Amino acid sequence: AQSVAQPEDQVNVAEGNPLTVKCTYSVSGNPYLFWYVQYPNRGLQFLLKYITGDNLVKGSYGFEAEFNKSQTSFHLKKPSALVSDSALYFCAVSPYSGAGSYQLTFGKGTKLSVIP
Amino acid sequence: GAGVSQSPSNKVTEKGKDVELRCDPISGHTALYWYRQSLGQGLEFLIYFQGNSAPDKSGLPSDRFSAERTGGSVSTLTIQRTQQEDSAVYLCASSFSLAGGLETQYFGPGTRLLVL
Numbered sequence: 697a698q699s700v701a702q703p704e705d706q707v708n709v710a711e712g713n714p715l716t717v718k719c720t721y722s723v724s725g726n727p728y729l730f731w732y733v734q735y736p737n738r739g740l741q742f743l744l745k746y747i748t749g750d751n752l753v754k755g756s757y758g759f760e761a762e763f764n765k766s767q768t769s770f771h772l773k774k775p776s777a778l779v780s781d782s783a784l785y786f787c788a789v790s791p792y793s794g795a796g797s798y799q800l801t802f803g804k805g806t807k808l809s810v811i812p
Numbered sequence: 813g814a815g816v817s818q819s820p821s822n823k824v825t826e827k828g829k830d831v832e833l834r835c836d837p838i839s840g841h842t843a844l845y846w847y848r849q850s851l852g853q854g855l856e857f858l859i860y861f862q863g864n865s866a867p868d869k870s871g872l873p874s875d876r877f878s879a880e881r882t883g884g885s886v887s888t889l890t891i892q893r894t895q896q897e898d899s900a901v902y903l904c905a906s907s908f909s910l911a912g913g914l915e916t917q918y919f920g921p922g923t924r925l926l927v928l
Contacts, residue, residue: 728914730916732919737921737924739903739921740903740919742916742917745916798845798862799860799871800845800847800855800857800917802854802855805854
């Protein structure tokens with residue numbers, strides 16, 4: 697079975713500084729990896745995904761994520777944080793094939809607070 | 813429609829009552845998914861549909877939960893004899909096809925269920 701760990705419940709960063717939200721995963725075989733963002737009282741909004749190819753994936757709103765197979769990580773990054781980036785961020789994984797490939801397994805989420 | 817829609821947005825019910833939650837996927841999306849988001853359990857996968865078929869119901873928490881999809885479009889999640897532990901946000905997602913984990917799942921705003 698697959699799993700995702702987001703080791704930080706909360707990340708605080710000053711506006712304009714770079715931000716990183718960490719994610720590690722466990723899955724049999726090759727992974728598909730996703731980042732979603734959730735604003736208060738809203739559903740999940742897709743940010744980016746890794747399927748194959750370049751390890752650096754660029755997504756919406758200036759976010760990017762780096763896939764590191766040896767470290768089984770998929771950290772979310774942004775060069776310059778905005779106050780409007782404050783939200784709850786979820787990392788998710790699904791296996792390339794086989795059992796469970798149709799479902800996303802999510803981490804517990806990381807609350808990002810960008811301080812003006 | 814432009815995105816996944818869910819109704820009602822909020823539902824308050826008394827313990828023991830039945831509730832129906834509705835999901836309208838993105839037009840043309842053949843795959844549909846239900847998840848539950850709660851404080852204690854995080855985001856849990858419940859069930860998926862390919863067309864009108866739900867091949868695997870093992871993610872449903874108990875036999876009080878059921879789901880159906882008609883016409884390859886709208887889906888209804890029904891909870892019978894609701895319990896307080898059913899209180900959560902129920903999220904629906906859809907994707908263009910199943911295609912293993914490759915397809916991006918797009919989420920609706922959710923239905924917030926409170927069982928008193």
